[in-house]
Amino acid sequence: MSAPPAKSSPRDAQVMGAILKDLGVADYEPRLINQMLEFVYRYVTDVLDDAKVYSNHASKKSIDTEDVKLAVQCRMDHSFTTPPPKDLLMEVSKHKNGQVLPLIKPYTGLRLPPDRYCLSSTNYKLAGQRTKKQSRIQIGLPMGQFPQRLSLNPLVHGKVSGSGSQTALTVVTKSMGMPTVTLVTKSSQQQHQQQMKPAIRISSGLNPLGGAKSFNLTSPSINIQGASQTLMGQPSLGQMSLKRKHEDDDYDNPT
């Protein structure tokens, strides 16, 4: 589609034209030379920048061939990934092809993967339901009582802001994605006759929709799991999560 770069064009452009000719490419748009020049410039500057960083790290005075080699290698692994080698592919395929084709369940409507892998859910969350930042979980307690809280968990990353005051709200800041167990015990004059029941509230890290609502409690409506103070296994307590659990991973082998 175009002749090689004219004699008057810069030397680099002529080099590009020669490379294309060497590889047998006869027909190309003139834009290609420019694209190749841009690519070369960007690639070389990136590699040299990386090499500079490496040589500084090794406290060398100037860039060495080894630095450049390392820079090239890192960039190759990062940007220019080639398809996996044949032997790896054969191994993986042997493993995969050994599994029997799953049966097709009859009478189902649309056959799609579990919801997690589909794009059918909304990609927004309504703002009105959350009054605090997402990472906090509120545990509201009845007014006028001094909550004594033991938060026993090695899992809580964030800090626990205790309430020494008479506020009824205690806020536990924790990072997302970690289900935590917070043991809350209350004692009050009013409820002396009641047994001290530890109230355990569990919420999974993925904050279900209603999770952060502030509770307006007059009576402990926090889920009570029993008198034991031991830290029970997470999965069994996680049943109240609103989200569908991961049993859908086993949908090929119906339990």
Place this chain on the structure above:
Amino acid sequence: MAGQTPGMFGSSRNVAVNSTLQNEAKSDFSDKQTLLAVLQFLKKNNLKGTEDLLKREAGIKDDDVIPQTAPPSETDVSHALAAYKSADDPSLYMDHYTDLKNFIESCLDVHKVELSMVLYPVFVHMYLELVYNEHERHAIIFFQKFSIEQEDYYQDDLNQLSTVTKKEHMKGNQLMENFKGSRFVIKMSRDSYNHLKRHLQEKKMKPLLNIIQEHLFIDVFDGVPRSKQQIQATSGAVLGENERDANKAKVFYGLLKEPEINMPVEEEEESVEVTDKSKKKKVKKDPLLTKKAKNDPHAPQLNRIPLPEMKDNDKLEKITAYREALRRVKVGRDHPPTICFYTMLNSYKGVTSLDIAEDSSLMAAGFADSTIRVFSMTPQPLRCMKIASSLEGIDKEADDVLERMMDDRTASDSKLLLGHSGPVYAARFSRDRKYLISSSEDGTVRLWSLFTWTNLVCYKGHNHPVWDVEFSPYGHYFVSVGQDRVARLWSTDHHQPLRMFAGHLSDVDCVKFHPNSNYVVTGSSDRTIRLWDILNGNCVRLLTGHKGSVQVLAFTPDGRFLASAGVDCMVLLWDIASGTLLAQMKGHTETVYSLCFGRDGAALASGGLDCSVKLWDIARVIQEIDTEADISIPSSVNVNDNPKLLLESYSTKATPVLALHFTRRNLLIASGPAQIPESTKT
């Protein structure tokens, strides 16, 4: 003593070494290292005679000598590359090669053509050995002298190889790894093979023998040597031809047994007096159906692979299809088809793929700007399904519930689907027109619903551009192929692939399901075609013969034959049962991108970048198949390349033909993007 007589200096060295040997204890392992060190020293100083002698006396094989320059990595590649190590003098290579060439020239004509097949792989491996042993200058001279003499269809590969001039280049080059990793296959008759073996043994050319033994696989058959035409027909693939065993497995190429549907046979001139009810109640078994009901020994069992059951909708669809098939026109030798061409204007550089639905009512176009557009080819516009709240209000028992659930306010002639982040290389409809599957350069395959016109699922598995994707004729499964050299079989309800078909040496460019949905055929840039069995993932057929990348494949409606075409502008017809090439149809002048068989399998239409649609006579090929020939002997297979196979050729003005589709009544629909001619051309 050895045949060579070393010079004075050499002989004195010889004596010294001999005495060293005698002094040290024999076959002591730690001494072996010393021996190796001595060998290294001799090699460095180029004392060839002494070195050979020492090697022979000490019984050290070539492999034990580890060159000091060997790369420290433990990868398979470097292990394999180390086999290239050779202590021979580089200039010997040229001489050996020329010698081999002269020998072949001097043979009888019958043997000449077969033996000349050896030249290409020998040339490549010699060159790579020279490069590995760092004789760069010799390598370049060797390459320049002999590369032009190789066949045309190898020139592209040779161009790639020409960039490998230093040892460091070798690791990254995929073509090189292909050559190194597998053996080049050549089929040769026993006479020619014996001839070659005798000559090589006489001449004692060590590097040549080494190369032939290690890197070539000569599949010897008993029979008459093949003619040049026969050899040309099946050569061209990156690694030679296919071995005899590659095509031995049994392939079930028949169609699946159709379930019997009670078809109410309506007649055109249904008079009003006759009550409809009585006619409809009468169940007639159509003769066509009863014929298929017989058990076809070549057809797979119905439950060989799990397939979705037929729903009422599907049965209705079958009935409509059958009725239309009754009104089908013949297309063949004396009946040229009627062609309806849909040109896409103002989008030449944008359209990357086109597909037409099975009942010809929809067309999907994938664009380079990552959009997909679905057009309606009938007067009926495309409508969106109503939203959930409105859907609850409609009566589900009504007859026209499928109409009622569509929202007429959203009717339009075309719908735009957005979601990919790279050019869309394939967009295909499912048979029931409920889904569209698309693949793109961003490595994802996306499933779209044609009721809500939204993206349902995004399947991530390939990390590289996905070149083609196709739905199974029975739905539920689809297969995608891409640059990572594997084909993956998915089902719509699994987010990970069910099968991975690995074996190609280069990008896989096109894929098609067999009509019985048990097999998948893939065409690749390594110029081979492979047929895979879905049940266990095995490659059951390997077809070589294309001289350029394979871009498009098509099965006959009865599933017996496969047509393929690509960059080499030839359309090849294969017999799946035996894996042999039946016909070579030449006529196109540029890459062929689309193929479609007529609904009765008597004609094949092909179109490509040369802006023309060509019609080929398949009925004649089938007629002229020699059923007596023994296909196990390659030389008795004759390829039909009769120029009379080209029936018609229709040219467009300047529109490459990207899609071809025969409707149920055998009307040919073709489509392509109009190529606006460049006004300035240098």
